[in-house]
Amino acid sequence: MREEKLSVDIENIVKKWEGKKGSLIMILHDIQNLYGYVPRATSLQLSNYLEVPLARIYEVITFYHFFKLEPPGKHLIQVCMGTACYLKGASDLLHELRDILGVREGTTTKDGLFRLEVVRCLGCCGLAPVVKVDSKVYSKVTKDRVADILSEYEQEAAVK
Amino acid sequence: MDKKIVFIKDTGISLPERTKDVYAAFLNGLRDRGMQDSVMAVRVADIGAYSQGVVIKVLPDTTYYNVKDADINRIIDSIKEGKAVQDLATRKEAKQLRIVLRNCGVVDPDNIDDYLARDGYQSIKKVLFELKTQEKVIDEIKKSGLRGRGGAGYPTWMKWNFAKQMAADQKYVICNGDEGDPGAYMDRSVLEGDPYSVVEGMMIAGFSIGATKGYFYIRAEYPLAVDRIQNAIDRCYERGLLGNNILGSSFNFDLEIRLGAGAFVCGEETALIASIEGRRGTPHPRPPYPSVKGLWGSPTVINNVETLANVPYIILKGGDVFARVGTATSKGTKVFALTGKIKNSGLVEVPMGTTIREIVFDIGGGIFNNKAIKAIQTGGPSGGVIPKDFLDTPVDYENLQKLGSIMGSGGMIVMDEDDCMVDIARFYQRFCFEESCGKCSPCRIGTAQMLNTLSKIAEGLGELSDLDNLRRISQAMQKAALCGLGQTAPNPVVSTLRYYQDEYEVHIINKKCPSKKCRNLLSYKIIPEKCKKCSVCMMNCEAKAITGNKDDGYTIDMNKCVRCGKCFEVCKFKAVSKE
Known part of the structure; x- marks a missing residue:
C-alpha cells in the first residue's frame, strides 16, 4: 500500500520534470517538500524511473546540506550562525539549546519533538542573533529566553 | 497614482510598544487633512533603526527619529508641501543613492502593473526597437563602466562580448542568486523587493549575447525570493514579455528557476553550472571560461543579481549617466549589508567612493553601546578585515583589494573592541x-x-x-x-x-585573549574586597569549582573551572573578575 502511494507521488513529480535537462536536484527538492526528507525507498524508485544508478542520486543528496536522509522532528529549530549572529552570541544560544534538549545539532530529540540545526545565514542580520522555530523567527534572542521559547512548543504538544 | 508611502515603527526599548498609537495618530492627522488617499502609512516590523524612539520614514529619503506626538502633524503638513521638516529630519540618508534598490519598498513586488508604472520594461523596449543591435547594447554597458557585483568585479560588457562573439546554436544566461556569504543579504532583498527589474536585466543580457534561455539559480533557503521571481516570470509570460516574439519583435527568451541546495561553493560559476545540470556542485578548472563553454557546453554568461538589477537603469538612462556616479575605476553604486556591532544595521546603497567612515558613522549611526570600533570586515569568508586606521578609505574595488580585503558581494560587518x-x-x-x-x-x-x-x-x-x-x-x-x-x-x-x-x-x-573571547584562555577570580559573600556564584557553579563559606569568602579552582562564565554573570557586585 505504502509502496504504491510512494510510486504514484514519485511518478507525478518525475512527470512534472520530464523532458527538462538536469532536473535531478529539482526532483529531490520536490520529494523533500513532500516528505520532509528523502527516504531511501524513494531514491531506489527514482533510480529505476530515471535509469540512473542509486549511487549517482546519493552522490548528489549527500553533497548538498539541504537534503536530509532522516525524517525531521515535529519542530525544526534553526540557530543562525551567520557572522552577525555569531558576533552577537549565537554560539551561547546553541550551547543552551544543546544543554536543554540534550542533542547535538543535526539530530532530533528522542521524543521526536525538536530537531536542532545550525544554518549559515537566515538573511535577517539586522535582528541578530536569530533563532527560527519552524517558520517563526525569534529575534535578538538572549540565553535566558531560550527555555521560554522551547516551552511554547512543549506546552502546545502537551495540550494535544 | 503616485502615493506617498510612510513607514512607522517604535524602535524604543520601553514597553508597551507605541507603534500602534503613533500609527493611529498619524491616520487621524491624514484624515483631518483629507490626505488619506494620497498617503499610505505602513506599520513595519523592521525599519533599519534601533533604540531611536518612534521612527517615521517618508519614502524615498526622509527619516525622522525620536518623533514626539506633537511632531506628527508637522510631519504630515510637510508631506503635503512636499519637503522635509528641516529641524526634525536627520539627513542621514543624504549620502545614500538608490539605483539598485530604486524600486525596493516602492513597487508591489507581486504586481507587474506597479512596475510598469515606474518605467518597467521600457529598457527592453528601448533595446528591441531603438538600439536594435547587440553591439549597441553592449556598447552602452561598456560606457557605463559596470563591473560584476558578485565579488571579483570583472567588467560586465567584456563578459557579454566574449559570449556574443561565440558562434553557437544555443547560449544561456544565468542569474547567480546563490548568495551564501554569512552576513550578506543584498541579493535576497533585490529578488524579493524588485523581481521584475532582475527579470528585465536577464532579458537584456540574453538579447546582447544571443541567448534564448535563462536560468535563475536561487538558494532554496530563500523561499520568498523564489516565489516572487516565479510570479514575476509567470506574469511576464502572460503579458508577452517572455516567450516567443517578445513585444512583437523577433526576440525569443525563456526563463526558468533552479534551486540551490545549501552548498556555498555553488556560488562559484563552474560549480553553479554543475549544480544547474543536476550534478554535485564541484568546480572545474578555467579556462575554458563559461562564456566559451558553460552550461551543457554552450557559451554562458553568469551575472550576479545586483549586476542585473543595474542593467535596466543603465539602458534607460544611458551609460554615461550611470558613469557619472562613482570613482575612476568603479562606477555606480554598491549595496552593502551593514551588520555587526552597529546601531542602525540594514541595507545601505552608496555611490562608489564613499568612505568607510561615512558608511559606518554617518549612515550606520556608529557603534552599538558606544564602544570603540576595531575593524570592519568585507567580502565574507573570501575577504579580510580592515582596521579602524583605514576608515577614511573610499570604497571601490581597487582600494579594498590594496588593503587585503575585497568588495565581495557586499557584506560589511562592523567589529568592536570586544571582538577577537x-x-x-x-x-x-x-x-x-x-x-x-x-x-x-x-x-x-x-x-x-x-x-x-x-x-x-x-x-x-x-x-x-x-x-x-x-x-x-x-x-x-x-x-x-x-x-x-x-x-x-x-x-x-x-x-x-x-x-x-x-x-x-x-x-x-x-596565553591570554585581550578581547576575552577565547574561552580556554580566560581565568576567573573572586575579588575579596568586592565580595559580599552571598554564595550565589557557588550555587550557580555547575562544575563545583567554587568552594568556601559565608565567613571566609569563596575561591575558584581554575583546574576544575570549565569557564562557562556563569559566576561572572550572576554576581551582582562585580566581584568576579574575568581575564
Whole structure:
C-alpha cells in the first residue's frame, strides 16, 4: 500500500520534470517538500524511473546540506550562525539549546519533538542573533529566553 | 497614482510598544487633512533603526527619529508641501543613492502593473526597437563602466562580448542568486523587493549575447525570493514579455528557476553550472571560461543579481549617466549589508567612493553601546578585515583589494573592541573548511590544517612557528587551489595576521585573549574586597569549582573551572573578575 502511494507521488513529480535537462536536484527538492526528507525507498524508485544508478542520486543528496536522509522532528529549530549572529552570541544560544534538549545539532530529540540545526545565514542580520522555530523567527534572542521559547512548543504538544 | 508611502515603527526599548498609537495618530492627522488617499502609512516590523524612539520614514529619503506626538502633524503638513521638516529630519540618508534598490519598498513586488508604472520594461523596449543591435547594447554597458557585483568585479560588457562573439546554436544566461556569504543579504532583498527589474536585466543580457534561455539559480533557503521571481516570470509570460516574439519583435527568451541546495561553493560559476545540470556542485578548472563553454557546453554568461538589477537603469538612462556616479575605476553604486556591532544595521546603497567612515558613522549611526570600533570586515569568508586606521578609505574595488580585503558581494560587518581577531579568523576558516567541496587537495587539506592551527592558538596551545605555517599554507592555497573558494579562503587569516599579529602573539606567548573571547584562555577570580559573600556564584557553579563559606569568602579552582562564565554573570557586585 505504502509502496504504491510512494510510486504514484514519485511518478507525478518525475512527470512534472520530464523532458527538462538536469532536473535531478529539482526532483529531490520536490520529494523533500513532500516528505520532509528523502527516504531511501524513494531514491531506489527514482533510480529505476530515471535509469540512473542509486549511487549517482546519493552522490548528489549527500553533497548538498539541504537534503536530509532522516525524517525531521515535529519542530525544526534553526540557530543562525551567520557572522552577525555569531558576533552577537549565537554560539551561547546553541550551547543552551544543546544543554536543554540534550542533542547535538543535526539530530532530533528522542521524543521526536525538536530537531536542532545550525544554518549559515537566515538573511535577517539586522535582528541578530536569530533563532527560527519552524517558520517563526525569534529575534535578538538572549540565553535566558531560550527555555521560554522551547516551552511554547512543549506546552502546545502537551495540550494535544 | 503616485502615493506617498510612510513607514512607522517604535524602535524604543520601553514597553508597551507605541507603534500602534503613533500609527493611529498619524491616520487621524491624514484624515483631518483629507490626505488619506494620497498617503499610505505602513506599520513595519523592521525599519533599519534601533533604540531611536518612534521612527517615521517618508519614502524615498526622509527619516525622522525620536518623533514626539506633537511632531506628527508637522510631519504630515510637510508631506503635503512636499519637503522635509528641516529641524526634525536627520539627513542621514543624504549620502545614500538608490539605483539598485530604486524600486525596493516602492513597487508591489507581486504586481507587474506597479512596475510598469515606474518605467518597467521600457529598457527592453528601448533595446528591441531603438538600439536594435547587440553591439549597441553592449556598447552602452561598456560606457557605463559596470563591473560584476558578485565579488571579483570583472567588467560586465567584456563578459557579454566574449559570449556574443561565440558562434553557437544555443547560449544561456544565468542569474547567480546563490548568495551564501554569512552576513550578506543584498541579493535576497533585490529578488524579493524588485523581481521584475532582475527579470528585465536577464532579458537584456540574453538579447546582447544571443541567448534564448535563462536560468535563475536561487538558494532554496530563500523561499520568498523564489516565489516572487516565479510570479514575476509567470506574469511576464502572460503579458508577452517572455516567450516567443517578445513585444512583437523577433526576440525569443525563456526563463526558468533552479534551486540551490545549501552548498556555498555553488556560488562559484563552474560549480553553479554543475549544480544547474543536476550534478554535485564541484568546480572545474578555467579556462575554458563559461562564456566559451558553460552550461551543457554552450557559451554562458553568469551575472550576479545586483549586476542585473543595474542593467535596466543603465539602458534607460544611458551609460554615461550611470558613469557619472562613482570613482575612476568603479562606477555606480554598491549595496552593502551593514551588520555587526552597529546601531542602525540594514541595507545601505552608496555611490562608489564613499568612505568607510561615512558608511559606518554617518549612515550606520556608529557603534552599538558606544564602544570603540576595531575593524570592519568585507567580502565574507573570501575577504579580510580592515582596521579602524583605514576608515577614511573610499570604497571601490581597487582600494579594498590594496588593503587585503575585497568588495565581495557586499557584506560589511562592523567589529568592536570586544571582538577577537583570532576568533574571527577561526570562524571564517571553519566556514571554509565545512564548505570546501573536497575536490582539490590545497583547499581540502589547507582549510583543515589552518583551522586546526587556529584552534590550537585559541586554546592556548599555540607556538610562534604556527604563524609561519599559517602564512605558508595560505600562500600554497592562493596559488594552487582550483577555484575562487580555495584561493580566497586564506584571506581572513592573511589579513588578520597582517594587521593584528600582536594579538596572535599575545594568545601564543602570554596565553591570554585581550578581547576575552577565547574561552580556554580566560581565568576567573573572586575579588575579596568586592565580595559580599552571598554564595550565589557557588550555587550557580555547575562544575563545583567554587568552594568556601559565608565567613571566609569563596575561591575558584581554575583546574576544575570549565569557564562557562556563569559566576561572572550572576554576581551582582562585580566581584568576579574575568581575564
